[in-house]
Amino acid sequence: MPLIVAALVAVIILAQGLTLWRSYQATWQLAVHSAENVLNTVAANIERNLTVIDLTLRGAEDAFTADGVKDLPPGLRRMVLFDRAASARYLGALVILDRDGNLIEESGSPQPHQLNLADRDYFKAQVNGKTGTYVSTPFQSRLRDNDPSIALSRRISGPDGQFEGIVAAALRLAFFQSLLNAINLGPESVIAITRTDGTVILRSPSTDGKGNSGISVAASPVFQRMIAKPGQQFSERSRLDGIDRYYLHTIIGDYPLLLSVGISPAAAMAEWTEFALISSALTIGMCILFIVLIRVLRLALLRSQEVEEQLEILAVTDELTSLPNRRAFDLALASEMRRAARHRTSLAVLMLDVDHFKRVNDNFGHAVGDVVLARIAKEISRSIRRPGDFAARYGGEEFTVILPATETGGASFIAERMRLAIASMEPCPNEPALGKVTVSIGISVTMADPTTSGADLVAQADRALYEAKGAGRNRVVIYQPDEFDNAVGATDVTLGG
Structure with missing residues (x-):
């Protein structure tokens, strides 16, 4: 049962x-x-907008x-140089710088600012060679009150390939922030x-409250893994906030920009973890309840078996004397008869009757x-000492004893011992007048x-009784097929005598 449970x-x-x-x-x-x-939606959105700016x-x-x-009037020249894309919401000024970094053309302004931007990285990158469309690092715009921005720039080359300046477009970081703010991972x-x-x-959420714009993470394990194996997903701990995340990343189009998404497994699986804990607790509780129930049922079954055994014992036990009753005697005699027949051994049956018991009552x-x-039953029990010997109350004042593997001499000896023990006992301590x-x-x-x-054996013992x-009571008689005058007890003991 325990193994099955x-x-x-x-x-x-x-x-x-x-x-x-x-x-x-x-x-x-x-x-x-x-x-x-x-990741794919945001990357596609950014790529689409950068492509429009690039065009x-x-x-x-x-x-x-x-x-x-260059010979056109200023207003007409700006219309030719800058199309309507220059008026997009998050697009800053489109500018043209000469070879020295001086601002010579500016969208949205009839008169360009007197400004030199030669120190900007998007200008320096174009001076020394053809880099195509360059995406700058974040900067504070001098044209828009330090508005955080990045710039895309392209080189303007003369007929002989010499550097003549750049054309650049500023893209406000608010554009990226608007995209990231709409995302809840x-x-x-x-x-x-x-x-x-x-x-x-830009990073959202940031650790400095400003999007972490401009900081370098080139040495971080997260960034290095992204660069080493583009597109491969992995788990890593962030150096910025110390949180373990699962990272997905992609390069945005043909631009030198990397978009990454990091999800926290602990946070992403929080609801599942709660469900798993509750479900596991319920399962364990059910298993414990099941085990306890099986245990209780098993104990109940054992108790029921014990009760049944006790009832069986009570069913074959005489309540007054605590000896086995007539039913138990019949069962025991049948069993001993079969055993004696199987082993070809002798079997003795004693029938005892209390003399003048009606007078006592x-x-x-x-x-x-x-x-x-x-008290007679106790003396009978004391007189039989072998494990196989069996004594029972036959009914009323009659008792019977089964003696397996016992011949006439042994049966006579035990019977005489019983008779003498009963005759010498004090039958009722509270009634001294009762006598013997x-x-x-x-x-x-x-x-x-x-x-x-077995019935014949009992009938023969009863005839001897x-x-x-x-012959006068208080004696032992052995059944003889042809005669009944062979008494073992030589003395005739009468009540009170």
């Missing part, structure tokens, strides 16, 4: 574990899939080098736009009579075989 509990726990594991995988895959969708820069570059454009998650040299454009009451019978009590005993001995009947009664 343990196996059932193990099956329940394994099934629950498998269910939770599948639920964990499904929940985690959903979190990763959501992060992938965010505007290319148009301005071509227009500026076209014949006759859950607690402890992060999304960041970083240049491929490790300079952060009539003169002293049935309560005293009950005490007498109980005696018994008459009849013995029947047989060499059992399969044809021998009646012979003892008729």
